[in-house]
Amino acid sequence: MITVHPISNMGELVRLMVLGAEGRNLTQPTNVGDHTITYGYGYTFIQFYYDSNRNRVWFINTDLTADLAAIGITLTNDPNDSNDEMDQLNSIVEALNQNNTALADQRITQFIQNWRYVDLTGTEAQTLYDQVIGRKDDEIETQFRNILGTTNGDYLFQGLQNTREMTVLLDMAYNGGAGLIGPKLTNALWNGNRAEAWFEIRYDSNNGSDLNMRPGLAKRRYMESQMFGLYDNPKNVTLTEAQQVYRMLQKHRTDIVSYEQQYGVPIDGSTPTQGNRIATANTDFATAFSQAGVGNVLSIEQ
Numbered sequence: 493m494i495t496v497h498p499i500s501n502m503g504e505l506v507r508l509m510v511l512g513a514e515g516r517n518l519t520q521p522t523n524v525g526d527h528t529i530t531y532g533y534g535y536t537f538i539q540f541y542y543d544s545n546r547n548r549v550w551f552i553n554t555d556l557t558a559d560l561a562a563i564g565i566t567l568t569n570d571p572n573d574s575n576d577e578m579d580q581l582n583s584i585v586e587a588l589n590q591n592n593t594a595l596a597d598q599r600i601t602q603f604i605q606n607w608r609y610v611d612l613t614g615t616e617a618q619t620l621y622d623q624v625i626g627r628k629d630d631e632i633e634t635q636f637r638n639i640l641g642t643t644n645g646d647y648l649f650q651g652l653q654n655t656r657e658m659t660v661l662l663d664m665a666y667n668g669g670a671g672l673i674g675p676k677l678t679n680a681l682w683n684g685n686r687a688e689a690w691f692e693i694r695y696d697s698n699n700g701s702d703l704n705m706r707p708g709l710a711k712r713r714y715m716e717s718q719m720f721g722l723y724d725n726p727k728n729v730t731l732t733e734a735q736q737v738y739r740m741l742q743k744h745r746t747d748i749v750s751y752e753q754q755y756g757v758p759i760d761g762s763t764p765t766q767g768n769r770i771a772t773a774n775t776d777f778a779t780a781f782s783q784a785g786v787g788n789v790l791s792i793e794q
Contacts, residue, residue, distance in 0.1 A: 493648055494684050495724045496655040501783065505656075506625065508780040509663040509719070510534055513712045519611035523600045526705055527593045529584075532617030534666065535559070535624060538585055541671060546699060550588040552581050559623050563616040565609055577603070625662060631670035632661055639678045648682055656784060657681075660693060660716045667712060672697050686724065686733065687740040693717045695744065695751050710755035711769040715777045718789040748792060757791035 499505065514534030521529045521537065528550075529537040537556055540548040553559070560567065568576040580603045587596035637645035652658040664672045676696070680689035694717035698709045722737065723729050741748070752758050755769040774781075774788040781788065 493651055493682050494657065494680075494686050494689065496652060496657050497721070497724075498654055499656050499659070499784070500654070502654050502659055505780060505783055506659045506662045506666075507533075507621070508783055509659060509715065509777065510621065510625075510666055512715065512777040512780050513663070513667065517612065517614055517617045519613075519617075521604050521607055523597060523604065527588060527596050527600070529581075529600055529603065531620070532612055533621045535617075535620040537581060538588070539669070540588075541669060548588075550585045552578075552585060555623070555627065556581075559620055562623065563612070563619055577606075580606075625666060628662055628665035628670065632665055632673060635670040635673050636678060639675050640682055644682065648678075652681075656786075657720055659784075660720045663712070663716055663719075664693070664697065667709075668697075685736055686720075687722065687736040690717050690720055690722045691740050691744055691748075693720055695747055707755060707766045707769060710751075710766070711773045711776065714756070714770050714773040714789045715780070718773070718781070718786060719784055721786070752792055757793070759793060 510533055514530070517533055518524075518531055521531050524530050528539070531537065537553055538550055539553050540550045543549050557567065567578055567581075569578040570576045573579070580599065584596050584599045584603065587593075587599060633645065633649040635645075636649050639645065640648060652661070661673055674692075677689055677692040680686075680692060694713055698706055698713050723733050749759055753760075753762070753764060754766045755764055757768065757770055758764055770789045770791060
C-alpha cells in the first residue's frame with residue numbers, strides 16, 4: 493500500500509475540510525443550488541448515487557429520520573395526509589428522478605417556506621456532522637472490502653487510520669458517498685501508486701451528469717488532491733515516485749490538459765472556461781491547509 497502521513501488531528505482536519513467546502517452552518521434548510529436540501533454543515537435531506545450510466549438516482553437520506561430525531565426534530569409522516577413533510581420530500585425526489593430540476597426547486601422552496609423549527613444551533617449541526625462522518629468511515633471500509641476482499645480491504649483500511657490520506661477519503665465520502673472511492677483509486681492505494689491515486693482524486697472524481705455542479709466540485713477535488721499529495725516528500729522525491737508521476741502524466745495528459753482548461757490554470761496561459769478553481773480552493777481551504785501543514789494547491793506546471 494502507499495506510504496502514509498500520520499496525523500494526530502484527523503477528526504479536526506476533516507471537519508475543517510468539510511467546513512471549507514460547505515461554508516457556514518446553515519441554520520435553516522437551504523437549496524444551495526444543487527437541487528437538494530442542505531442543513532447544518534453540509535447535511536443533506538436528499539441524496540443520490542450514480543447508476544452504471546453515470547446518471548444520478550435520487551432518494552431520501554435513509555438515516556434522515558434518526559438523525560433529525562437526535563436533535564429533537566420529527567418530520568410529519570401521516571398516512572392520512574398526502575402533503576405531510578415526508579410526502580413533500582418524496583415529491584422532490586420524484587421530480588429529480590424525472591430530471592425536472594425546475595419543478596424540484598419549486599417544491600424545495602415550498603418545503604423550506606413551511607419549515608416550522610427554530611434555527612439549528614452549532615451544537616446540533618455538529619451532532620448531525622458526527623453522525624454522518626461515522627457512517628462514512630464504515631462505508632469506506634466496506635468499499636475496500638468489496639474491491640480488495642475482506643483481508644486486504646481491512647488491512648488497507650487500518651493502515652490509513654489517523655493519516656492525512658484518510659482525511660481525503662472521508663471528505664470525498666462525506667461529499668459524494670463512498671462510491672467515489674472506486675476500484676481505480678482503491679487499487680492505486682493498495683498497489684502503492686500515489687501518482688495514480690492523486691490523479692483519480694484531482695481529475696477523475698468529478699464526472700457527474702450535472703454540469704452545473706462540476707466547478708464547485710473541482711475546487712473541492714483540488715483541495716483533496718493537495719491534502720493527499722503527489723509525492724511522499726516533495727523535498728526528497730525518490731526515483732520510483734518520479735517514474736510513477738511521469739507515467740501518470742503521459743497516460744492521462746489529454747484528460748489533464750482538458751480539465752485544467754476548464755477549472756484550473758490552463759497550460760497555454762488562457763483563462764479557464766469555468767473559473768480558476770485552484771485560486772478559490774487556496775482561499776476557501778487556507779485554514780485546513782495550515783492545520784495539515786501543506787502548502788497551496790499548485791497548477792500542473794508548478
